[in-house]
Amino acid sequence: MSSDADRDGDARPGPGRAQRDHWERTYGAHPGMYGDEPSAPAVRAAEVFLALGARNVLELGAGHGRDALFFARSGLTVTAADFSPAGLDQLGARATADGLSDRVTTAVVDVRDPLPFADASVDAVFAHMLLCMALSTEEIHSLVAEVRRVLRPGGTFVYTVRHTGDAHYGAGTGHGDDIWEHGGFAVHFFSRALVDALVEGWTLDEVIAFEEGDLPRRLWRVTQTRR
Template sequence: MVEGQREHWERTYDEHPEMYGPEPSEPAVHAAEAFRAAGAREVLELGAGHGRDALYLARAGFSVTAADFSPVGLNQLADAAAHDGLSGRLRTVAHDVRTPLPLADSSVDAVFAHMLLCMALRTAELHALTAEVRRVLRPGGSFVYTVRHTGDAHYGAGTGHGDDIWEHGGFAVHFFPRELVDALAEGWDLREVQPFEEGALPRRLWRVTMSRESNQGLV
């Protein structure tokens, strides 16, 4: 399933380089405001795709590391950053989040991920990923992520892969029950779980904000 999803995203970005349009997502706008209020400067975006949110964060003045497992999407993002004069504030990293993040401990102020955690990731992989996010965040740093949840219209539709992962229209999605949000927040300061809708279906999602407490260690 992993390689199939990678190939599907590669084809999608190649055939539809502006599939999400130029405007940032609502969660990215919210995250920028929250990160700025917290004094963040260096931001990691996971699942950056072809970059509408990474570009927005760079335009907002953050130094952005944009990670994704699609070289096609990242090439589109790098070209857009160069065109907009943002190359000095944005770098791309090809990375599969099933493996450890290629950053040092306590090296970024904030992490943003719009619908990355609800891709075809097993629950054990999600726990490993959130532990990696906590590792690379500086004390007091924020993690804002969004996920489709089990109240979404596509939950239970299409091909089931187990672990609440359902494939519809070629895209595999891990739909989150609230219990999974709480489980991933263990060891964090869970600040907010905000429901919202996006798109024409509409997709039903949660925007989750967590922070690594200032006095926390890594274990």
């Protein structure tokens, strides 16, 4: 399954197309750039998903797959979606090498488009720093509505975002709408008001602050359940 709407051109405003090309080059130049260990949010999300009896998970922004492969090793069936074929090729090769190809499916998806998955078809959705990429506020709202559509009632969505308390907020090149580009990577920094605005039709379970990396990046891990 893939979304090919903008492969041959993208007239939409904003830095999204440039960012897609930037990530494709980055994954191509630095295979496995985030290493093999899962992210801390993925470890926590797996605990939540398994405790709720989830069997399958959709990961948005899966990249080269460190978290998707962790979910598969934990016993979940995973659909790993990303807009970078290079990252997904690395993920697929690793899944095959690790004997996990029966649990992992990859899909080239641009989350600015409707998700190419059926209504109420997944138990859980995970997105680590995907929502805070170069997406407008309108696109973020549309994406969360799509996540709600593909989740089964009672399904859980765990996502992480860099927020406006991060050291890079306001630094670099501003694109408007709280999007700032630093070192070639554009980030939409979330306010708490935006987090709260995204829970219509959901139950907000928790918002947890944490730090990651050397800067460190300051993030929220948000867990919400479809009503």
